[in-house]
Amino acid sequence: MNFLARHRIILPVVSLAVLLAATFYMQPRTMSYFGLNLLFNLAVPIALATVAQMMIIMVNDIDLSLGAFVSLAACVTATFVNDTPVLGLLILLALVLSYAALGALIHALELPAIVVTLGMSFVWGGLALFILPSPGGQSPEWLRALMTVKPPFAPMAVVAAVIISVVTHLLIVRSGIGTVLRGVGGNARSVARAGWSVIWLKALAYGLAGLFGVLAGMALVGLATSADANIALRYTLLSIAGVILGGGEFTGGKVSPTGAVIGALTLTLAASFLSFMRLSPDWQIGAQGAILILVLTARLIFSRKGAAT
């Protein structure tokens, strides 16, 4: 096994570093506390959503409802959590539990996750519309304060990204239960033979995804100060792309939490980088697609080289 194959994390790190260097070169003023904060501000909710998606991909499923779910969590945060905190937090807890129940249902009835989550995206979206028919609501004060806090040395967004990746790394890569969870993606049958209840493990993975999805919605409201029912719909595709950029694979439980966070940072940075390039806004979406393709091409070239030696 070669060096790169063993350390899947190298390539995401290098992609981010190259993009960051290019951004600094284009716009040296971003090389500051304030500049970095601006660059990565919106990365926090995307990183949380990417980690949520990673939990689902870890057990060989895919979640097409994540964007709608994050939007719903944002709507609940901007209304109930702000007005009646206890009821609001109970609703968010119920959302996390319903995600866990969904995981158990998908496993018990052997349903295709892609279709069930597709159906759920209508449900979450409908509930969000029900709560906030028009954009509005308000971020709770404490959440706003938390998201705009200015820690010493490094901006909030960077500190938050490090905390998220360390916590999820400990949970998924280092802990015993994390190893078993990845085992469900690798070989569910052997995990079951080893005496684990796969249905509980799936519920746990989905529950964790729900938890991180809720956190993503709360972080988003803290930044945006208000919410609407469609605020995070693009997170579904962004989060899938982030997991893959971070070195994860769709099958086999091969995921990397740190990589997922880095993938989310790379995607966020790509958007800022393109606006520094003075690229016409028409092409920004397309260039984001092109960057995605480029990074994945680089990965292919390196893994081929690894296979050849």
Place this chain on the structure above:
Amino acid sequence: MTPLNLLAKPWIWSWLAASAAFGLTLGLTSGRGAGELAYAALSFGAFAAIVGLGQMLVITLGPGNVDLSIPATMTLAATLALKAMSSNPGTAFLGLGIALGVGVAAGLANYALIFLLRLPPIIATLAASLVYQSFAIWSNRGLRIKPPAGLADFATGRFLGLPNVAWVGLALAIVVWVVLERTVWGRMLLATGQNLRVARLAGVPVELVRATTYVLVAVFASLAGYLLASFSGGAALNMGAEYLLMSIAVVVIGGTSIAGGNSNVPGVWGAALFMFLVVSMLNSYGAGAGVRNVLTGTIIIAIVIAASTRRVRA
């Protein structure tokens, strides 16, 4: 064929669901407006059916195969076609040619990413769709060009009492059905979806089959985009948005196996009608947008659960 045999057909469920929604809507008006409702369902269902047929072929290729670039391809094909026609009479076929050309190009590009870069199709079509979307934004620039009058009349017109777009959708469905059931290529597609390795060892040119399938789905999407833009009086940048989820939903509700290797053409049409009828049913019962979405989602999941328990028993 006995009624019990009929119930075992996977496509029957989407038709039963569509009839139930139809009946419940008419129950409210005590039968008035049945013709109009059926006509509207056939018109709007046709677009969902056309993109659904394409998505069905891709999903038949097996797990992990899905085309997420359908909305972007629809929008790009419609935008470029309408721009080329620039409302001039007699240019309908020029526009059609351009739309289909866009479809072929998008399909080839998607497949090139999947094959050359070994990307999972979800990521490849997602990344490619961002690029197509940019092309559409760049070429559209907020203009709203009307389709040529003749073409608009065709897209909104009727023949023998049925909407013309529904005829197009029906004809395509029959072609796809015959191709799947009666041609070598169709059998190769099903074999590839059932087991790629076995199909390759048996001498099926699997990569060629996959390439043609990805081109076909993009061509179907571009045709749907061309018709939809002519039907609704112009292309809009968000015109394809709802067809991403719709295309996957109609395939699955229609009884096609998400695991691949098992297509179901009649079910796609039933599901396409159902998706329109359920929304109009909830509308006529006065449900707001939120309630409507929640119920639509619940019904989709309920159908998937019903279909899966039936499979286990059989």
